[in-house]
Amino acid sequence: MSKKLRNPVLLFNLFFLAVTGWLHAADKTPQSVKVTVVSILAGSTGDGFDPKLKGLEQQLRPLKHHSYRSLKDETQTIPWQGNKTFEIPGGRSLTITTQEFQNNRIGLKIHLTQGEKPLIDTTVKIANKGNIILGGPAHEGGSLVLSISAAAQ
Amino acid sequence: MSQCEFLEESIGRWLDGELPPAESEAVRRHVASCADCGAVCQRLEKIQLTLGTLLAAEAARLEFAPFWLEVQHRIEAKRPWHVEPIEAVQSLFSVPRLAWLVPAAIILVLGFLSLAKWPTGVEVNNYASVESIDAHGRNVALLREDETKTTIIWLYQDPEGEDENVEETAKSGPAF
Protein backbone atom coordinates (compact mmCIF):
# COMPACT_ATOMS: atom_id res chain seq x y z
CA MET A 1 0.00 0.00 0.00
CA SER A 2 1.14 3.51 -0.65
CA LYS A 3 2.61 4.51 2.65
CA LYS A 4 1.24 8.02 2.47
CA LEU A 5 -2.21 6.56 2.66
CA ARG A 6 -1.61 3.97 5.29
CA ASN A 7 -2.24 6.10 8.35
CA PRO A 8 -5.53 7.71 7.29
CA VAL A 9 -6.81 4.33 6.13
CA LEU A 10 -5.82 2.72 9.39
CA LEU A 11 -7.45 5.52 11.35
CA PHE A 12 -10.58 5.29 9.23
CA ASN A 13 -10.77 1.53 9.72
CA LEU A 14 -10.36 1.86 13.48
CA PHE A 15 -12.97 4.61 13.57
CA PHE A 16 -15.30 2.53 11.44
CA LEU A 17 -14.90 -0.53 13.65
CA ALA A 18 -15.52 1.62 16.73
CA VAL A 19 -18.70 3.05 15.19
CA THR A 20 -20.01 -0.34 14.09
CA GLY A 21 -19.16 -1.73 17.51
CA TRP A 22 -21.02 1.12 19.11
CA LEU A 23 -24.01 0.60 16.81
CA HIS A 24 -23.96 -3.10 17.60
CA ALA A 25 -23.90 -2.31 21.31
CA ALA A 26 -26.71 0.17 20.79
CA ASP A 27 -28.70 -2.55 19.04
CA LYS A 28 -28.46 -4.68 22.14
CA THR A 29 -29.78 -2.14 24.58
CA PRO A 30 -32.84 -0.28 23.39
CA GLN A 31 -34.06 2.47 25.67
CA SER A 32 -37.67 1.39 25.61
CA VAL A 33 -40.20 -0.70 23.71
CA LYS A 34 -43.26 0.72 22.02
CA VAL A 35 -46.05 -1.82 22.49
CA THR A 36 -49.36 -1.67 20.68
CA VAL A 37 -52.29 -3.84 21.66
CA VAL A 38 -55.22 -4.02 19.26
CA SER A 39 -58.35 -5.58 20.73
CA ILE A 40 -60.52 -7.25 18.12
CA LEU A 41 -63.88 -8.89 18.32
CA ALA A 42 -63.97 -11.95 16.08
CA GLY A 43 -67.63 -12.78 15.50
CA SER A 44 -69.18 -16.04 14.40
CA THR A 45 -72.10 -14.29 12.76
CA GLY A 46 -72.39 -11.45 10.28
CA ASP A 47 -69.91 -10.59 7.66
CA GLY A 48 -67.50 -7.76 7.56
CA PHE A 49 -63.97 -6.71 8.07
CA ASP A 50 -63.28 -3.52 9.92
CA PRO A 51 -61.20 -1.28 7.59
CA LYS A 52 -59.16 -0.24 10.63
CA LEU A 53 -57.81 -3.78 10.73
CA LYS A 54 -56.57 -3.77 7.17
CA GLY A 55 -52.96 -4.29 8.23
CA LEU A 56 -53.94 -7.40 10.19
CA GLU A 57 -56.30 -8.88 7.61
CA GLN A 58 -53.94 -11.58 6.38
CA GLN A 59 -53.10 -12.65 9.91
CA LEU A 60 -56.73 -12.74 11.06
CA ARG A 61 -58.29 -14.52 8.06
CA PRO A 62 -56.92 -17.96 9.06
CA LEU A 63 -58.94 -17.73 12.31
CA LYS A 64 -61.95 -18.37 10.05
CA HIS A 65 -64.43 -16.17 11.91
CA HIS A 66 -67.13 -14.39 9.98
CA SER A 67 -66.44 -10.87 11.07
CA TYR A 68 -63.67 -8.83 12.64
CA ARG A 69 -64.23 -5.56 14.40
CA SER A 70 -61.68 -3.33 16.08
CA LEU A 71 -62.67 -2.57 19.67
CA LYS A 72 -59.67 -0.71 20.93
CA ASP A 73 -56.19 0.24 19.89
CA GLU A 74 -53.75 1.29 22.58
CA THR A 75 -50.06 2.08 22.38
CA GLN A 76 -47.74 2.55 25.32
CA THR A 77 -44.00 2.98 25.61
CA ILE A 78 -42.58 0.62 28.16
CA PRO A 79 -39.18 1.43 29.63
CA TRP A 80 -36.62 -1.31 29.36
CA GLN A 81 -37.39 -4.09 31.87
CA GLY A 82 -40.42 -2.18 33.04
CA ASN A 83 -44.08 -2.99 32.65
CA LYS A 84 -47.33 -1.33 31.64
CA THR A 85 -50.93 -2.42 31.89
CA PHE A 86 -53.40 -2.19 29.00
CA GLU A 87 -57.13 -2.09 29.63
CA ILE A 88 -58.84 -4.73 27.51
CA PRO A 89 -62.60 -4.78 26.83
CA GLY A 90 -64.66 -6.98 29.11
CA GLY A 91 -63.02 -5.91 32.36
CA ARG A 92 -59.79 -7.56 31.42
CA SER A 93 -56.32 -6.22 31.70
CA LEU A 94 -53.09 -7.11 30.05
CA THR A 95 -49.78 -6.44 31.78
CA ILE A 96 -46.69 -6.55 29.60
CA THR A 97 -43.17 -6.62 30.96
CA THR A 98 -40.22 -6.10 28.63
CA GLN A 99 -37.49 -8.60 29.36
CA GLU A 100 -34.62 -8.90 26.93
CA PHE A 101 -33.49 -7.92 23.48
CA GLN A 102 -31.40 -10.36 21.54
CA ASN A 103 -30.90 -11.02 17.83
CA ASN A 104 -33.42 -8.29 17.12
CA ARG A 105 -36.09 -10.15 19.05
CA ILE A 106 -37.89 -8.69 22.03
CA GLY A 107 -38.66 -10.82 25.07
CA LEU A 108 -42.06 -10.02 26.59
CA LYS A 109 -43.81 -11.39 29.63
CA ILE A 110 -47.56 -11.27 29.07
CA HIS A 111 -50.08 -11.50 31.89
CA LEU A 112 -53.79 -11.42 31.01
CA THR A 113 -56.35 -11.23 33.79
CA GLN A 114 -60.11 -11.11 34.03
CA GLY A 115 -60.74 -8.95 37.08
CA GLU A 116 -58.60 -10.58 39.75
CA LYS A 117 -58.47 -13.91 37.95
CA PRO A 118 -55.42 -14.76 35.87
CA LEU A 119 -56.28 -16.07 32.42
CA ILE A 120 -52.88 -16.66 30.94
CA ASP A 121 -49.24 -16.03 31.71
CA THR A 122 -46.79 -16.47 28.90
CA THR A 123 -43.28 -15.45 28.00
CA VAL A 124 -42.63 -14.91 24.32
CA LYS A 125 -39.96 -13.53 22.06
CA ILE A 126 -41.31 -11.64 19.12
CA ALA A 127 -39.56 -10.10 16.16
CA ASN A 128 -38.74 -6.43 16.58
CA LYS A 129 -41.58 -4.58 14.87
CA GLY A 130 -43.45 -7.89 14.63
CA ASN A 131 -46.48 -9.18 16.52
CA ILE A 132 -48.15 -12.16 18.11
CA ILE A 133 -51.84 -12.99 18.21
CA LEU A 134 -53.45 -13.97 21.48
CA GLY A 135 -57.10 -14.98 21.25
CA GLY A 136 -59.84 -17.02 22.80
CA PRO A 137 -61.65 -15.25 25.65
CA ALA A 138 -65.36 -14.99 24.95
CA HIS A 139 -66.71 -11.55 24.33
CA GLU A 140 -70.06 -10.26 23.08
CA GLY A 141 -71.00 -13.52 21.42
CA GLY A 142 -67.67 -13.94 19.76
CA SER A 143 -64.04 -14.25 20.69
CA LEU A 144 -61.68 -11.58 21.81
CA VAL A 145 -58.47 -11.50 19.79
CA LEU A 146 -55.48 -9.40 20.76
CA SER A 147 -52.68 -8.42 18.44
CA ILE A 148 -49.63 -7.51 20.50
CA SER A 149 -46.88 -5.82 18.59
CA ALA A 150 -43.59 -4.38 19.86
CA ALA A 151 -40.87 -2.15 18.45
CA ALA A 152 -37.59 -1.43 20.20
CA GLN A 153 -36.69 2.25 20.49
CA MET B 1 18.37 14.55 28.10
CA SER B 2 20.71 17.52 27.62
CA GLN B 3 19.44 20.80 26.25
CA CYS B 4 21.21 20.11 22.96
CA GLU B 5 19.49 16.75 22.53
CA PHE B 6 16.24 18.36 23.54
CA LEU B 7 16.67 21.13 20.99
CA GLU B 8 17.89 18.88 18.20
CA GLU B 9 14.37 18.24 16.96
CA SER B 10 13.62 21.95 17.06
CA ILE B 11 16.62 23.02 14.99
CA GLY B 12 15.16 21.66 11.75
CA ARG B 13 11.83 23.32 12.44
CA TRP B 14 13.61 26.56 13.30
CA LEU B 15 15.53 26.50 10.02
CA ASP B 16 12.24 25.79 8.22
CA GLY B 17 10.57 28.75 9.94
CA GLU B 18 7.98 26.46 11.47
CA LEU B 19 8.54 27.33 15.14
CA PRO B 20 6.38 29.79 17.09
CA PRO B 21 8.22 33.10 17.74
CA ALA B 22 9.03 32.50 21.43
CA GLU B 23 10.45 29.03 20.78
CA SER B 24 12.22 30.27 17.70
CA GLU B 25 14.01 32.94 19.72
CA ALA B 26 15.10 30.39 22.34
CA VAL B 27 16.54 28.09 19.63
CA ARG B 28 18.27 31.00 17.92
CA ARG B 29 19.97 32.05 21.16
CA HIS B 30 21.04 28.51 21.94
CA VAL B 31 22.40 27.88 18.46
CA ALA B 32 24.37 31.13 18.63
CA SER B 33 26.03 30.07 21.86
CA CYS B 34 26.44 26.32 21.33
CA ALA B 35 29.14 25.14 18.95
CA ASP B 36 27.63 21.63 18.57
CA CYS B 37 24.17 22.88 17.68
CA GLY B 38 25.68 25.50 15.41
CA ALA B 39 27.43 22.68 13.58
CA VAL B 40 24.13 20.76 13.30
CA CYS B 41 22.60 23.84 11.70
CA GLN B 42 25.41 24.10 9.23
CA ARG B 43 25.15 20.44 8.30
CA LEU B 44 21.40 20.68 7.77
CA GLU B 45 21.79 23.79 5.64
CA LYS B 46 24.51 22.15 3.60
CA ILE B 47 22.38 19.06 3.00
CA GLN B 48 19.50 21.24 1.87
CA LEU B 49 21.71 23.34 -0.36
CA THR B 50 23.49 20.39 -1.94
CA LEU B 51 20.28 18.50 -2.68
CA GLY B 52 18.63 21.65 -4.01
CA THR B 53 21.61 22.38 -6.25
CA LEU B 54 21.71 18.82 -7.57
CA LEU B 55 18.03 18.76 -8.46
CA ALA B 56 18.00 22.29 -9.83
CA ALA B 57 21.00 21.55 -12.03
CA GLU B 58 19.24 18.55 -13.50
CA ALA B 59 16.02 20.50 -14.00
CA ALA B 60 17.94 23.33 -15.69
CA ARG B 61 18.99 20.91 -18.42
CA LEU B 62 15.38 20.23 -19.22
CA GLU B 63 14.16 22.33 -22.13
CA PHE B 64 10.56 23.33 -22.27
CA ALA B 65 9.84 22.89 -25.97
CA PRO B 66 10.56 19.13 -26.27
CA PHE B 67 8.98 18.54 -22.88
CA TRP B 68 5.76 20.28 -23.91
CA LEU B 69 5.79 18.58 -27.31
CA GLU B 70 5.76 15.17 -25.66
CA VAL B 71 2.97 16.21 -23.26
CA GLN B 72 1.04 17.54 -26.24
CA HIS B 73 1.52 14.27 -28.14
CA ARG B 74 0.07 12.38 -25.24
CA ILE B 75 -2.89 14.73 -25.03
CA GLU B 76 -3.58 14.50 -28.75
CA ALA B 77 -2.82 10.82 -29.17
CA LYS B 78 -5.92 8.82 -29.86
CA ARG B 79 -5.86 6.09 -27.29
CA PRO B 80 -7.36 2.70 -28.14
CA TRP B 81 -10.95 2.48 -26.91
CA HIS B 82 -10.10 -0.07 -24.24
CA VAL B 83 -7.39 1.97 -22.50
CA GLU B 84 -9.64 4.20 -20.41
CA PRO B 85 -11.95 1.44 -19.10
CA ILE B 86 -8.90 -0.68 -18.25
CA GLU B 87 -7.28 2.23 -16.42
CA ALA B 88 -10.50 2.90 -14.54
CA VAL B 89 -10.73 -0.74 -13.43
CA GLN B 90 -7.03 -0.81 -12.55
CA SER B 91 -7.34 2.31 -10.45
CA LEU B 92 -10.36 0.77 -8.73
CA PHE B 93 -8.22 -2.16 -7.68
CA SER B 94 -5.09 -0.20 -6.87
CA VAL B 95 -3.72 -0.97 -3.46
CA PRO B 96 -4.79 2.28 -1.73
CA ARG B 97 -8.33 1.87 -3.03
CA LEU B 98 -8.39 -1.76 -1.96
CA ALA B 99 -7.57 -0.52 1.52
CA TRP B 100 -10.71 1.60 1.44
CA LEU B 101 -12.61 -1.47 0.29
CA VAL B 102 -12.05 -3.05 3.71
CA PRO B 103 -14.67 -0.87 5.45
CA ALA B 104 -16.82 -1.07 2.33
CA ALA B 105 -16.75 -4.86 2.56
CA ILE B 106 -17.65 -4.65 6.25
CA ILE B 107 -20.61 -2.42 5.33
CA LEU B 108 -21.75 -4.97 2.75
CA VAL B 109 -21.44 -7.87 5.18
CA LEU B 110 -23.28 -5.92 7.87
CA GLY B 111 -25.91 -4.93 5.33
CA PHE B 112 -26.36 -8.54 4.30
CA LEU B 113 -26.61 -9.67 7.90
CA SER B 114 -29.05 -6.84 8.58
CA LEU B 115 -31.34 -8.07 5.85
CA ALA B 116 -31.45 -11.48 7.47
CA LYS B 117 -31.71 -10.02 10.93
CA TRP B 118 -34.02 -7.09 10.48
CA PRO B 119 -36.96 -8.20 8.44
CA THR B 120 -38.56 -5.83 6.03
CA GLY B 121 -41.55 -6.03 3.73
CA VAL B 122 -43.09 -9.32 2.80
CA GLU B 123 -40.05 -11.34 3.80
CA VAL B 124 -40.76 -10.66 7.49
CA ASN B 125 -40.15 -13.62 9.73
CA ASN B 126 -42.80 -12.74 12.23
CA TYR B 127 -42.82 -16.05 14.07
CA ALA B 128 -42.64 -15.60 17.81
CA SER B 129 -41.08 -18.17 20.09
CA VAL B 130 -43.16 -19.04 23.12
CA GLU B 131 -40.85 -19.82 26.00
CA SER B 132 -43.40 -20.57 28.69
CA ILE B 133 -47.14 -20.62 28.91
CA ASP B 134 -49.46 -21.05 31.88
CA ALA B 135 -53.20 -20.94 31.17
CA HIS B 136 -54.10 -21.68 34.78
CA GLY B 137 -55.73 -25.02 34.07
CA ARG B 138 -57.39 -24.04 30.80
CA ASN B 139 -56.62 -25.59 27.47
CA VAL B 140 -54.44 -23.62 25.20
CA ALA B 141 -53.36 -24.12 21.61
CA LEU B 142 -50.20 -22.83 20.09
CA LEU B 143 -50.42 -22.37 16.35
CA ARG B 144 -48.13 -21.16 13.63
CA GLU B 145 -49.70 -19.69 10.58
CA ASP B 146 -47.31 -20.20 7.71
CA GLU B 147 -48.63 -17.77 5.16
CA THR B 148 -48.12 -14.72 7.33
CA LYS B 149 -45.56 -16.37 9.60
CA THR B 150 -47.63 -15.55 12.61
CA THR B 151 -47.73 -17.28 15.98
CA ILE B 152 -51.18 -17.56 17.55
CA ILE B 153 -51.93 -18.47 21.14
CA TRP B 154 -55.53 -19.58 21.46
CA LEU B 155 -57.04 -19.87 24.89
CA TYR B 156 -59.98 -22.27 25.34
CA GLN B 157 -61.99 -21.09 28.29
CA ASP B 158 -63.35 -23.59 30.80
CA PRO B 159 -66.88 -24.56 29.74
CA GLU B 160 -67.80 -25.76 33.25
CA GLY B 161 -68.67 -22.40 34.63
CA GLU B 162 -65.41 -21.29 36.15
CA ASP B 163 -65.91 -18.10 34.28
CA GLU B 164 -69.52 -17.65 35.20
CA ASN B 165 -69.06 -13.96 35.62
CA VAL B 166 -67.89 -13.74 32.06
CA GLU B 167 -70.66 -12.66 29.75
CA GLU B 168 -70.24 -15.59 27.46
CA THR B 169 -67.81 -18.40 26.99
CA ALA B 170 -66.29 -19.32 23.72
CA LYS B 171 -67.70 -22.65 22.76
CA SER B 172 -64.98 -23.63 20.41
CA GLY B 173 -61.68 -22.58 19.06
CA PRO B 174 -61.12 -21.17 15.65
CA ALA B 175 -61.37 -23.46 12.69
CA PHE B 176 -57.76 -23.20 11.49
Added chain:
Amino acid sequence: MELSDWQLVEKCQAGDAKAFEELVSRYYQKVFMVILGLMRNREDALEVAQETFFRAFRKIKSFQGGSSFYTWIYRIAVNNAIDAQRKQKRNPLDFHEAMDGMFEARNEVAKDPFTDVHDRQLRENMTKAINELTAEHKAVIVLRTIEGMSYKDIGEILGCSEGTVMSRLHYARKKLQDKLKVFL
Protein backbone atom coordinates in the same frame (compact mmCIF):
# COMPACT_ATOMS: atom_id res chain seq x y z
CA MET C 1 -0.51 41.28 -16.68
CA GLU C 2 0.43 37.76 -15.67
CA LEU C 3 -2.53 35.54 -14.94
CA SER C 4 -2.71 33.65 -11.67
CA ASP C 5 -2.60 29.85 -11.62
CA TRP C 6 -6.30 29.74 -10.83
CA GLN C 7 -7.17 32.03 -13.74
CA LEU C 8 -5.20 29.75 -16.05
CA VAL C 9 -6.95 26.70 -14.61
CA GLU C 10 -10.31 28.32 -15.33
CA LYS C 11 -9.24 29.02 -18.90
CA CYS C 12 -8.14 25.38 -19.28
CA GLN C 13 -11.49 24.24 -17.96
CA ALA C 14 -13.09 26.40 -20.62
CA GLY C 15 -11.00 24.55 -23.25
CA ASP C 16 -8.06 26.95 -23.71
CA ALA C 17 -5.06 24.72 -24.53
CA LYS C 18 -2.66 27.68 -24.45
CA ALA C 19 -3.48 28.25 -20.81
CA PHE C 20 -2.48 24.68 -20.03
CA GLU C 21 0.79 25.17 -21.89
CA GLU C 22 1.44 28.20 -19.70
CA LEU C 23 0.79 26.17 -16.55
CA VAL C 24 3.16 23.45 -17.76
CA SER C 25 5.85 26.04 -18.49
CA ARG C 26 5.50 27.38 -14.94
CA TYR C 27 5.80 24.04 -13.21
CA TYR C 28 7.55 21.52 -15.44
CA GLN C 29 10.99 22.00 -13.91
CA LYS C 30 9.78 21.88 -10.33
CA VAL C 31 7.60 18.87 -11.00
CA PHE C 32 10.57 17.20 -12.65
CA MET C 33 12.74 18.01 -9.63
CA VAL C 34 10.22 16.45 -7.24
CA ILE C 35 10.00 13.32 -9.36
CA LEU C 36 13.74 13.07 -9.88
CA GLY C 37 14.19 13.35 -6.12
CA LEU C 38 11.88 10.40 -5.66
CA MET C 39 13.07 8.27 -8.56
CA ARG C 40 16.52 7.07 -9.37
CA ASN C 41 16.67 7.50 -13.08
CA ARG C 42 16.55 10.72 -15.08
CA GLU C 43 14.84 9.20 -18.09
CA ASP C 44 12.18 7.58 -15.91
CA ALA C 45 11.68 10.87 -14.06
CA LEU C 46 11.19 12.69 -17.36
CA GLU C 47 8.67 10.14 -18.53
CA VAL C 48 6.75 10.38 -15.23
CA ALA C 49 6.83 14.19 -15.30
CA GLN C 50 5.29 14.20 -18.79
CA GLU C 51 2.71 11.65 -17.74
CA THR C 52 1.94 13.82 -14.69
CA PHE C 53 0.99 16.78 -16.88
CA PHE C 54 -0.95 14.55 -19.23
CA ARG C 55 -2.99 13.22 -16.29
CA ALA C 56 -3.41 16.72 -14.91
CA PHE C 57 -4.81 17.78 -18.28
CA ARG C 58 -7.33 14.96 -18.17
CA LYS C 59 -8.36 15.75 -14.62
CA ILE C 60 -8.29 19.53 -14.78
CA LYS C 61 -12.02 19.85 -15.33
CA SER C 62 -12.63 18.24 -11.96
CA PHE C 63 -10.12 20.52 -10.19
CA GLN C 64 -12.26 22.64 -7.89
CA GLY C 65 -9.58 24.87 -6.45
CA GLY C 66 -9.94 23.41 -2.96
CA SER C 67 -6.16 23.48 -2.82
CA SER C 68 -3.65 25.54 -4.77
CA PHE C 69 -2.70 24.34 -8.25
CA TYR C 70 0.86 23.60 -7.23
CA THR C 71 -0.12 21.33 -4.32
CA TRP C 72 -2.52 19.58 -6.69
CA ILE C 73 0.06 19.03 -9.43
CA TYR C 74 2.72 17.94 -6.91
CA ARG C 75 0.25 15.47 -5.44
CA ILE C 76 -0.28 13.92 -8.87
CA ALA C 77 3.49 13.92 -9.43
CA VAL C 78 4.29 12.21 -6.12
CA ASN C 79 1.58 9.58 -6.64
CA ASN C 80 2.80 8.90 -10.18
CA ALA C 81 6.41 8.63 -9.07
CA ILE C 82 5.56 6.22 -6.26
CA ASP C 83 3.42 4.12 -8.63
CA ALA C 84 6.11 4.10 -11.29
CA GLN C 85 8.75 3.08 -8.79
CA ARG C 86 6.60 0.27 -7.57
CA LYS C 87 6.26 -0.95 -11.13
CA GLN C 88 9.86 -0.77 -12.16
CA LYS C 89 12.64 -1.45 -9.78
CA ARG C 90 15.54 0.17 -11.56
CA ASN C 91 19.22 0.16 -10.92
CA PRO C 92 19.86 2.52 -8.01
CA LEU C 93 23.05 3.75 -9.60
CA ASP C 94 21.34 5.25 -12.64
CA PHE C 95 20.63 8.65 -11.11
CA HIS C 96 24.07 8.65 -9.54
CA GLU C 97 25.68 8.01 -12.92
CA ALA C 98 23.56 10.65 -14.58
CA MET C 99 24.76 13.21 -12.06
CA ASP C 100 28.38 12.20 -12.56
CA GLY C 101 27.97 12.73 -16.24
CA MET C 102 26.45 16.12 -15.71
CA PHE C 103 29.28 17.47 -13.58
CA GLU C 104 31.91 16.16 -15.91
CA ALA C 105 30.16 17.61 -18.93
CA ARG C 106 30.04 21.05 -17.37
CA ASN C 107 33.70 20.81 -16.38
CA GLU C 108 33.11 22.74 -13.21
CA VAL C 109 36.14 24.41 -11.72
CA ALA C 110 36.09 25.50 -8.10
CA LYS C 111 38.36 28.18 -6.72
CA ASP C 112 39.71 25.85 -4.07
CA PRO C 113 40.57 22.41 -5.50
CA PHE C 114 40.21 20.80 -2.08
CA THR C 115 36.71 22.23 -1.61
CA ASP C 116 35.87 21.10 -5.11
CA VAL C 117 36.82 17.50 -4.39
CA HIS C 118 35.07 17.62 -1.03
CA ASP C 119 31.84 19.04 -2.47
CA ARG C 120 31.95 16.67 -5.37
CA GLN C 121 32.15 13.75 -2.94
CA LEU C 122 29.25 15.21 -1.00
CA ARG C 123 27.12 15.51 -4.14
CA GLU C 124 27.96 11.98 -5.21
CA ASN C 125 27.17 10.54 -1.84
CA MET C 126 24.08 12.70 -1.48
CA THR C 127 22.34 10.87 -4.33
CA LYS C 128 23.29 7.56 -2.79
CA ALA C 129 22.07 8.62 0.67
CA ILE C 130 18.79 9.98 -0.72
CA ASN C 131 18.19 6.77 -2.61
CA GLU C 132 18.55 4.80 0.60
CA LEU C 133 15.64 6.67 2.22
CA THR C 134 12.13 5.30 2.01
CA ALA C 135 9.72 6.93 -0.47
CA GLU C 136 7.89 8.81 2.31
CA HIS C 137 11.11 10.24 3.76
CA LYS C 138 12.44 11.14 0.32
CA ALA C 139 9.19 12.91 -0.48
CA VAL C 140 9.26 15.23 2.56
CA ILE C 141 12.87 16.19 2.16
CA VAL C 142 12.55 16.80 -1.59
CA LEU C 143 9.37 18.86 -1.29
CA ARG C 144 10.89 20.92 1.51
CA THR C 145 14.09 21.45 -0.44
CA ILE C 146 12.57 22.46 -3.76
CA GLU C 147 10.41 25.34 -2.77
CA GLY C 148 10.87 25.65 0.95
CA MET C 149 7.32 24.40 1.08
CA SER C 150 5.46 24.73 4.41
CA TYR C 151 4.74 21.63 6.47
CA LYS C 152 1.04 22.28 5.87
CA ASP C 153 1.43 22.16 2.08
CA ILE C 154 3.67 19.11 2.24
CA GLY C 155 1.07 17.39 4.43
CA GLU C 156 -1.62 18.30 1.91
CA ILE C 157 0.39 16.86 -0.96
CA LEU C 158 1.28 13.65 0.85
CA GLY C 159 -2.06 13.22 2.57
CA CYS C 160 -0.64 13.28 6.10
CA SER C 161 -0.62 15.63 9.08
CA GLU C 162 1.85 18.44 9.75
CA GLY C 163 3.09 16.45 12.74
CA THR C 164 3.87 13.51 10.48
CA VAL C 165 5.70 15.77 8.06
CA MET C 166 7.72 17.17 10.95
CA SER C 167 8.72 13.77 12.31
CA ARG C 168 9.53 12.38 8.83
CA LEU C 169 11.68 15.40 8.07
CA HIS C 170 13.51 15.04 11.36
CA TYR C 171 14.14 11.36 10.70
CA ALA C 172 15.21 11.91 7.09
CA ARG C 173 17.64 14.68 8.05
CA LYS C 174 19.10 12.59 10.84
CA LYS C 175 19.66 9.71 8.42
CA LEU C 176 21.28 12.00 5.85
CA GLN C 177 23.56 13.54 8.48
CA ASP C 178 24.63 10.08 9.61
CA LYS C 179 25.34 8.89 6.09
CA LEU C 180 27.07 12.05 4.97
CA LYS C 181 28.90 13.04 8.16
CA VAL C 182 32.32 12.47 6.60
CA PHE C 183 31.53 14.93 3.83
CA LEU C 184 29.68 17.63 5.76
